[in-house]
Amino acid sequence: MxxxxxxxxxxxxxxxxxxxxxxxxxxxxxxxxxxxxxxxxxxxxxxxxxxxxxxxxxxxxxxxxxxxxxxxxxxxxxxxxxxxxxxxRLQRPPFDLDVTLYFLDLLDRGEVVEALKERLKELRKLRFLLKRQRENLPEHHEGAEEIILEHNRRMVETEIQFVKDLIGTFSDDRRGSSHRAG
Structure with a gap:
C-alpha cells in the first residue's frame, strides 16, 4: 500500500x-x-x-x-x-501461503487436508463478508468501492477453487500414502 x-x-x-x-x-x-x-x-x-x-x-x-x-x-x-x-504495472502479489506450499511435503497429508478445509471455511466467510459489503454500499457511491470489492471477490473465488483443488489432490495422495515426508 x-x-x-x-x-x-x-x-x-x-x-x-x-x-x-x-x-x-x-x-x-x-x-x-x-x-x-x-x-x-x-x-x-x-x-x-x-x-x-x-x-x-x-x-x-x-x-x-x-x-x-x-x-x-x-x-x-x-x-x-x-x-x-x-x-x-503488473506485479505478482506476495502470498504468504506460497512459502507454506513450498514445504508441504514436510507435513502429514491428513493434517494438510484438515488445515486446507479450515482455510476454505475462512475463505467462504470472507466471500460472504465481501458480498455483504457490496450489498451495503450506499446508492450514491461513486463506483470505486464496488470495483475494488469485485476485484477482491474474484481473488477470493480463485483462492477458493485453488484450495478445493488442493484438498482433492491431497485427499487422493492420502489414500495412497499417509506418511510424513522427510
Missing part, C-alpha cells in the same frame, strides 16, 4: 486536516487497508518535503491549532502519473 498516493488522492478532492484525512481513510478505505495516525502524519511530512503538498495552520473557536493540507500542482501531476503507472 502506498499511503502517500492515497493521501494525494484524498487531497485532490479538497484541502483537509490530518484528523479529517484519517477519518476518510477509515470510513472510505477501511475494507481495503488499515490506517493509523502515525504513518499518515509521516506520509504528510514526506509529501511536503517533496513539494507535493503544502499546509497552513488554522484555529476555529477555542479548538487547538491544526494544520490543513492541500495538494500542489506538482502533487497533482505526480498523482496522475502514479495512477497511470499503477494501472500499467
Amino acid at each position: 502506498d499511503l502517500k498516493l492515497i493521501v494525494l488522492g484524498l487531497l485532490i478532492q479538497g484541502p483537509a486536516h490530518g484528523y479529517e484525512l484519517r477519518q476518510r481513510l477509515q470510513r472510505d478505505l477501511y475494507p481495503f487497508l488499515a490506517a493509523s495516525a502515525a504513518p499518515l502524519y509521516y506520509a504528510l511530512r514526506k509529501l511536503e518535503e517533496e513539494g507535493l503538498v503544502t499546509h497552513w495552520s488554522e484555529t476555529k473557536g477555542r479548538r487547538p491549532q491544526r494544520y490543513v493540507y492541500r495538494i500542489t500542482e506538482k502533487g497533482k501531476r505526480h498523482l496522475q502519473q502514479a495512477l497511470l503507472k499503477g494501472l500499467k
Whole structure:
C-alpha cells in the first residue's frame, strides 16, 4: 500500500486536516487497508518535503491549532502519473501461503487436508463478508468501492477453487500414502 498516493488522492478532492484525512481513510478505505495516525502524519511530512503538498495552520473557536493540507500542482501531476503507472504495472502479489506450499511435503497429508478445509471455511466467510459489503454500499457511491470489492471477490473465488483443488489432490495422495515426508 502506498499511503502517500492515497493521501494525494484524498487531497485532490479538497484541502483537509490530518484528523479529517484519517477519518476518510477509515470510513472510505477501511475494507481495503488499515490506517493509523502515525504513518499518515509521516506520509504528510514526506509529501511536503517533496513539494507535493503544502499546509497552513488554522484555529476555529477555542479548538487547538491544526494544520490543513492541500495538494500542489506538482502533487497533482505526480498523482496522475502514479495512477497511470499503477494501472500499467503488473506485479505478482506476495502470498504468504506460497512459502507454506513450498514445504508441504514436510507435513502429514491428513493434517494438510484438515488445515486446507479450515482455510476454505475462512475463505467462504470472507466471500460472504465481501458480498455483504457490496450489498451495503450506499446508492450514491461513486463506483470505486464496488470495483475494488469485485476485484477482491474474484481473488477470493480463485483462492477458493485453488484450495478445493488442493484438498482433492491431497485427499487422493492420502489414500495412497499417509506418511510424513522427510
